[in-house]
Amino acid sequence: MKLVQDMLQGHRLSLARLITKVENRDPDLAEIMTEIYSKTGKAQVWGITGPPGAGKSTLVDRLLEQLRMQGKKIAVVAVDPSSPFTGGAILGDRIRMQKHSGDPHVYIRSLGTRGQHGGLSHATKEVVLILDAAGFDIILVETAGVGQTELEILSLAQTIVVVLVPESGDSIQVMKAGLMEIADVFALNKSDRPEADQLLRELVSMVGMAEHDETSWLMPVRKTEAIKNVGIQELLSSIEAHQAYLTQSGKRLAKTRDFLKNEVKDILSERLNRSIDATFLTTSGQEVMQQLLNRTLDPYSAADILSGVYPTA
């Protein structure tokens, strides 16, 4: 496919068009993904999450600057599944995009929920594969929160940075929120605020108390002030240490397996959903629906009857 060839040769407009095709679940999708796949598997994928207002976008921008100084090619995917009531992300992105618009080794893209009924985490996964094939060394995936959709999206990252601010509350709240389970590195941003040291001490002690042995990764807690460019180098060192740990411990392979298994699941689920939609338009599908509506057939028994809808290759 010409578009894929152009993208692989560094043509940015082709890259943008391919990503749009992924977002729109284009009919060419399977062909595109089949063509690019042999070029993937080289990029590091980092996830950045945290509550609204924690300064994630600024922090991502600072990381981007540092990584560019190291000569790395960087892509940023900003995903906001819960945008309706927030909406600050888009403006922030626009400013970032302008700032890096002249740099051929930076690519920034926003993915949103609008028009997408389900499947945002699937689309994000495939966008990451395309950016990987395009030759970016590191792909930063930024999400706006850690709800269910965000967690699914973050599952594609090898290293997850959870950004907290002193106002995020005490360590008990952090633990209750399940952040201990998803974080690989904590960034305590806006750490010049007076309550920061208290939360820092609590986080460090919480990490130490968690069950671990000599092979475990102990989540570093890094103080940052993204707006003043303070603590960024240290945060970066911790992320790089986690990437090294993943390789040495064999956990990188386990993560890649999970990523691939989930991608196959998502592909089959998407086909299944299309197939069910088509079946309910047939005469026998309409009969099943009528019985469901009459409450003479229940959904689980209907699913048994409709098992024949599973699409084959």
Place this chain on the structure above:
Amino acid sequence: MKLVQDMLQGHRLSLARLITKVENRDPDLAEIMTEIYSKTGKAQVWGITGPPGAGKSTLVDRLLEQLRMQGKKIAVVAVDPSSPFTGGAILGDRIRMQKHSGDPHVYIRSLGTRGQHGGLSHATKEVVLILDAAGFDIILVETAGVGQTELEILSLAQTIVVVLVPESGDSIQVMKAGLMEIADVFALNKSDRPEADQLLRELVSMVGMAEHDETSWLMPVRKTEAIKNVGIQELLSSIEAHQAYLTQSGKRLAKTRDFLKNEVKDILSERLNRSIDATFLTTSGQEVMQQLLNRTLDPYSAADILSGVYPTA
């Protein structure tokens, strides 16, 4: 099944146990849902959503009081898919539960994301079916936002109330957030604030400008002050008017069809995911995984090969 019989006879502990089985995706689930299904289809399901801090819980509580005065049996399902960084809901629920704990015709239940990897909207749908079978007249489903997961959850409601506050911003933001598409009724809460009238005028004019004909439902905008119990009766009238509209226009049937189709989809997807997990543990599944890891086989081609995993009845 004895538990189902006891629940149908009004035994509350059995109801609670059945809901827990749904949450935990118990092996008995298909049998439970098959047994209860013929008793469903009578309840009205209302969805209440809005940004954090809009006063949804208080508003739901006021609606509950009014509906109880009419003698209706009411269930409330509070779903918080994005709880990690918020967390206020649980306290609010506890207070509500205490207040109504002596009333056998009120049942309040919280559903959360913890421990649930995906499938929250599927579980919520089945909890609603159980409450429907248990004989509740109206089931209020309250969610904390309108991200992707929340929208999926709200798709089970026949009438959706979007709660806004003057601080939610202007009508342009409301439109951009996609709220025009999901709302059946707007509740403008905390409407004693000075900016309320401006937003009210904008919302009313926005509703009037939206494309419509004589058969369309024009979303009412109701001013409420939940905390002072102001405007609740008027909000209730608008919800009841929408329910009447659904029946007269034939749209209730379309919504029920969608609900049932999605429930069948969710059941088949859940089975598919289990089946894929099992397949990747077999020898041939492991061979496919190895080729994926070697980048010699891409996920779309792997999906073709694994199409045989679709489970049959």
